[in-house]
Amino acid sequence: MPLRQLVPAKVRACFPALQRSDFIFFDNAAGAQIPQQVLDAVTHHLLECNVQRGGRYQKSREVDAAIAQARESVALLLNANHPDEVAFGMNATSFIRLVSLAIGLTLRPRNQIVVTDMDHEANIAAWLALQSNGAIFRWWRMREDGKLHVEDLEPLLGPRTRVVALPAASNAIGSIVDVASVSKAVHRFGGEVFVDCVHYAPHGIIDVQALGCDYLVCSGYKIFSPHMGFLWGRRELLKKLPAFREDFIPDEPPGKIEAGTFIYENVAGMDAAVRYIEQLGRDLTEESANGSRRNNLLAGMSAIRNYEEMLSLDFLRLLRDSGAQVYGITDEHRLSERVPTFLFNLPGVSPERLTDTMAAAGIGVRDGHMYSPRLMQRLGLPYPEGAVRASLVHYNTKEEIARFGQVLAAITPDA
Ligand SMILES: Cc1ncc(COP(=O)(O)O)c(C=O)c1O
Known part of the structure; x- marks a missing residue:
């Protein structure tokens, strides 16, 4: 394009x-x-519908609509199969721990977890905490060239590999990891891939289908939104995940992994942040190009990357x-x-x-x-x-x- x-x-x-x-x-x-349109979305939310969702009155319906709209936007940003694969919450760390706690309950017979020495500690400590659940850890170490090499991961994998937790990019040195190759290698053994995309997210295209991963976590506040986080997971995995929820919450994503109330105005801001990237792409694309929302996001992110x-x-x-x-x-x-x-x-x-x-x-x-x-x-x-x-x-x-x-x-x- x-x-x-x-x-x-x-x-x-x-x-x-x-x-x-x-x-x-x-x-x-x-x-x-944050861009002006994100600020406007947050202000609009606080002025026009700063109420709890799930009520029958108009303002509450507006909150429901704003959350649904944000879910759709984030699903587009990630190229997710369905908006219900996207859950909103406080930050990335709490989502990593939420998934690790749930996986910790279902470790047998696959109890091996691969962690890296290049990650933010949030994506290491949350997994190491599963030692008391019987998890065994394998360390995927960075090479001298500042990269994690898939050839070094392969010998660490086996039929008992449960999860490989890795960064999409290092928050300290900026190296990008070849997540798609990791997913192929891990899936050959039936394991799952958990991607910390927090640092990569403001810098390039995210496509969970192309990456082939199973879970991916982001912090909105690194992507031009106010403080919030979101988790994407494959629907069939999220359905099976034994996450904490009150009895009256259906055992279905995304509700089952959104314990309590999150910050709705910041979710509205995240929606606007996605639209900001879209607008950037639209403004930089020649008129002849196809202007679907996803295409505009791809254009915006490609321009950012260049x-x-x-x-x-x-x-x-x-x-x-x-x-x-x-x-x-x-x-x-x-x-x-x-x-x-x-x-x-x-x-x-x-x-x-x-x-x-x-x-x-x-x-x-x-x-x-x-x-x-x-x-x-x-x-x-x-x-x-x-x-x-x-x-x-x-x-x-x-x-x-x-x-x-x-x-x-x-x-x-x-x-
Ligand atoms: C790569 C990476 N992972 C995880 C985190 C933790 O994110 P949060 O503050 O949303 O919990 C950060 C925060 O800087 C990060 O850079």
Whole structure:
């Protein structure tokens, strides 16, 4: 489909927070800014229908409709078979634990779980907690090149493999994982694939059919929505999942995995966030192209991906020229294997001082272990100091990278 290039100024004009100051948001992996239409959707919800769902009166029906609409939008974002495969909740961590608790109840005779040393700790700890249920763990370790290789996973699989839990992309070093190949390998043994898509989601196309996975979790607040999370699972698996629910809740997805009330206005915001990406795609697509919602999402995400690769190239060159040690993929020919999330250290400068200096210059980056302490250990980094992470999204610009570079260049080694 012919696609025009994303225009940074136009994108930035959609995000009110970017207009309020010249602060540089380079900590997007911890949460992104929201477009005006998301803000409007949240405000609309709070003003017009801030009531409980399931009532017979009009405002309550509007809440039901807003949730149904959001489910449809998120299902489109993921290319899910059915909106009922999408559940809304507080965040990704609570969903990972919800699924792990349920799987922990049904571990026999398949009790082997594969976890990686590249994940956010949420997608490790929730599985390791199943030790008391009799789970046996296999560690899929990252190689020196900053990648998880499927050849290294294959020997860990067998007829007792129950789940392989993996990231779609690392929240610390930005490497993308080949989830589709993982799914093929795991399914040969009848196991299930649980994908933490939190970090990948704002950066590229998600297609659960093409990925072939069984569960996938996301945090809306990383994808230009307010704080919330969602879980997708194959309908037949969600139906079987022994999740906690009150007796009066039918044993059917999505209700059975949405314990209690979630934050409806933020779900309305998530719906608007999906529509924002669609609009981006629609605006960048030639008139002749087919304008289905999914096609617009594909166009929006492709434009984001193309633009972010340019940012990655600039950022990696800047880090290289400044003498920084970069962890993860640095090869300019392998930018398609990463998202614009960079973990690095400047020789002789503590991560803490570097981020303090950036903060004083109006630039938000993060230091520490990035909630991936095992990855830090794998990289030989001290705990908890770790390293510095700059995580960019499609509203960041080359000019911001240049300003970051000027501040970096002026930093002298620690006394
Ligand atoms: C890759 C990844 N997984 C899981 C989480 C936890 O997400 P949440 O805060 O929605 O529980 C994060 C948060 O930063 C993350 O980056």
